[in-house]
Amino acid sequence: MDANHLPRYKRLLLVKHDELSAARDETTALVPRAGESEGDLMDCASADTEAELQVRLRQSDGRVLKAIENALARIRAGSFRVCEACQQLISQTRLEAVPWTRLCRECKEREQSAA
Template identity: 30%
Template sequence: MEQKDLDYFRDLLHAMLEEAQQKGDATLDELTDSNEIFADPADRATAESDRAFTLRIRDRERKLIKKIRAAIGRMEEGSYGVCEDCGCDIGVPRLKARPVTKLCINCKSKQEEDERERAD
């Protein structure tokens, strides 16, 4: 991978990390600010459902942050853009679509196919 591509992805990953952390902080602030008392059980149930949904989103953000940090670590090690399964280069278009990926499109397709076969 060329240096200009590495610089592009480094900037992209850092921007993604910052955005994910800001969203996570906003979610936590939102959850701690909502100490409402509900007279109607239906309103309370709706609020609890919304809270559970928000927590699921927060969990996804937390997992994304972990993947972004791992991708930045691979970049520092010099292995970013190299498939962990076959060792081939991951194409720039695939990295643009999924900057945190660890697998080339062929290995990822095979992995998904294997998962579908096990689910059947």
């Protein structure tokens, strides 16, 4: 592996991680806690939909955050860039686009067509 690229990917990962963490904190503030506002919510259907959308966004951000944390752990462990399925090196082009990926493009495509 060309170790010279690692600090660069690590930086990409950390920047994205900060971005998502900040977004997640904002989103958390927007979502009303369940059970807090019973009773007078009769015409708050749109607010509910909005909250639901935010929760969904937050969940997918949460998955990416987790993937980023895993990628950072793999950088520390020295297994970054190695596809988890076929053990081949993931292409730099792919890592530039999705630095937290665990699969090379071929395996990702196989996974998606299997799903």
